[in-house]
Amino acid sequence: xxxxxxxxxxxxxxxxxxxxxxxxxxxxxxxxxxxxxxxxxxxxxxxxxxxxxxxxxxxxxxxxxxxxxxxxxxxxxxxxxxxxxxxxxxxxxxxxxxxxxxxxxxxxxxxxxxxxxxxxxxxxxxxxxxxxxxxxxxxxxxxxxxxxxxxxxxxxxxxxxxxxxxxxxxxxxxxxxxxxxxxxxxxxxxxxxxxxxxxxxxxxxxxxxxxxxxxxxxxxxxxxxxxxxxxxxxxxxxxxxxxxxxxxxxxxxxxxxxxxxxxxxxxxxxxxxxxxxxxxxxxxxxxxxxxxxxxxxxxxxxxxxxxxxxxxxxxxxxxxxxxxxxxxxxxxxxxxxxxxxxxxxxxxxxxxxxxxxxxxxxxxxxxxxxxxxxxxxxxxxxxxxx
Numbered sequence: 001x002x003x004x005x006x007x008x009x010x011x012x013x014x015x016x017x018x019x020x021x022x023x024x025x026x027x028x029x030x031x032x033x034x035x036x037x038x039x040x041x042x043x044x045x046x047x048x049x050x051x052x053x054x055x056x057x058x059x060x061x062x063x064x065x066x067x068x069x070x071x072x073x074x075x076x077x078x079x080x081x082x083x084x085x086x087x088x089x090x091x092x093x094x095x096x097x098x099x100x101x102x103x104x105x106x107x108x109x110x111x112x113x114x115x116x117x118x119x120x121x122x123x124x125x126x127x128x129x130x131x132x133x134x135x136x137x138x139x140x141x142x143x144x145x146x147x148x149x150x151x152x153x154x155x156x157x158x159x160x161x162x163x164x165x166x167x168x169x170x171x172x173x174x175x176x177x178x179x180x181x182x183x184x185x186x187x188x189x190x191x192x193x194x195x196x197x198x199x200x201x202x203x204x205x206x207x208x209x210x211x212x213x214x215x216x217x218x219x220x221x222x223x224x225x226x227x228x229x230x231x232x233x234x235x236x237x238x239x240x241x242x243x244x245x246x247x248x249x250x251x252x253x254x255x256x257x258x259x260x261x262x263x264x265x266x267x268x269x270x271x272x273x274x275x276x277x278x279x280x281x282x283x284x285x286x287x288x289x290x291x292x293x294x295x296x297x298x299x300x301x302x303x304x305x306x307x308x309x310x311x312x313x314x315x316x317x318x319x320x321x322x323x324x325x326x327x328x329x330x331x332x333x334x335x336x337x338x339x340x341x342x343x344x345x346x347x348x349x350x351x352x353x354x355x356x357x358x359x360x361x362x363x364x365x366x367x368x369x370x371x372x373x374x375x376x377x378x379x380x381x382x383x384x385x386x
Contacts (some may be wrong), residue, residue, distance in 0.1 A: 223340030
């Protein structure tokens with residue numbers, strides 16, 4: 001008997017986003033999963049990943065035209081036509097849309113078929129729009145009024161909305177009945193977690209893992225490294241991830257050279273997921289330095305749960321979703337975002353108190369297994385599809 005289909009519409013042409021992978025592993029238990037994504041000429045328009053998982057990329061053979069038709073218009077007639085054809089072929093029972101930019105197009109493509117429409121809103125884009133604009137493109141793409149209207153339309157038209165933290169439900173209180181938390185918990189089936197042995201890092205090491213950007217608060221890490229050098233306190237910092245042409249990466253490298261920190265702050269650039277986890281497992285302390293800001297305060301990174309899975313005490317900023325976990329579960333310490341002195345004090349607290357450090361290391365993986373386990377949320381996803 002042929003399985004019923006569920007679409008997962010993502011904003012990247014590449015497969016490998018951590019949250020997307022979790023959804024795919026869950027959905028493929030019961031459904032044929034069709035991943036719909038923008039296309040690139042270098043990537044095939046169709047791929048069969050597994051017997052019941054396939055990818056359809058929306059692209060045109062001409063590279064310039066492909067970029068034009070993949071621009072994130074709120075209503076993209078090319079995308080609507082493409083998705084209509086896929087709906088006719090697969091007859092999905094539900095469509096999960098990761099990006100509000102694409103939601104109106106998917107809504108109109110699905111207008112007659114009327115599959116369940118689920119919005120997976122892992123970020124707060126209107127919140128990001130209130131952050132300082134970095135370039136002219138941001139002025140257009142991250143316009144607060146535009147994104148607020150887009151979000152309002154998407155939430156109103158969706159049958160169910162997944163968010164990652166309770167703060168999002170509070171912010172969108174008028175739609176409380178259709179909002180449900182599906183957080184960025186750890187999926188223990190991820191084959192990359194223990195694929196490679198832990199990296200042998202300089203000891204003791206503080207590791208930030210993830211793509212650096214202007215909301216990650218890595219200025220705090222740099223200034224804490226300066227303080228450690230001034231006080232001749234032995235500690236090493238690693239920034240793991242990020243492409244070479246990333247503007248934040250370039251700025252951080254300039255700061256490291258300017259402040260002569262090459263002997264204690266190391267930047268790896270982009271690494272494979274399995275290698276990133278090897279760095280995290282080799283760390284002495286995990287760092288989540290995200291700025292206490294409107295955008296950060298309505299989401300939560302995967303890495304906080306992954307560091308805990310690996311038994312690493314963590315230091316986080318005072319962004320409420322991060323701070324709440326630290327205070328409720330007693331698995332690390334927090335500092336005031338932007339205060340490098342407090343961050344440096346937190347590092348010393350964990351390194352100078354071996355009993356406290358050991359206690360966290362032993363408790364953290366058990367907490368993840370019992371409470372921050374992605375599989376414990378799967379019934380929420382399946383209930384939303386029914």
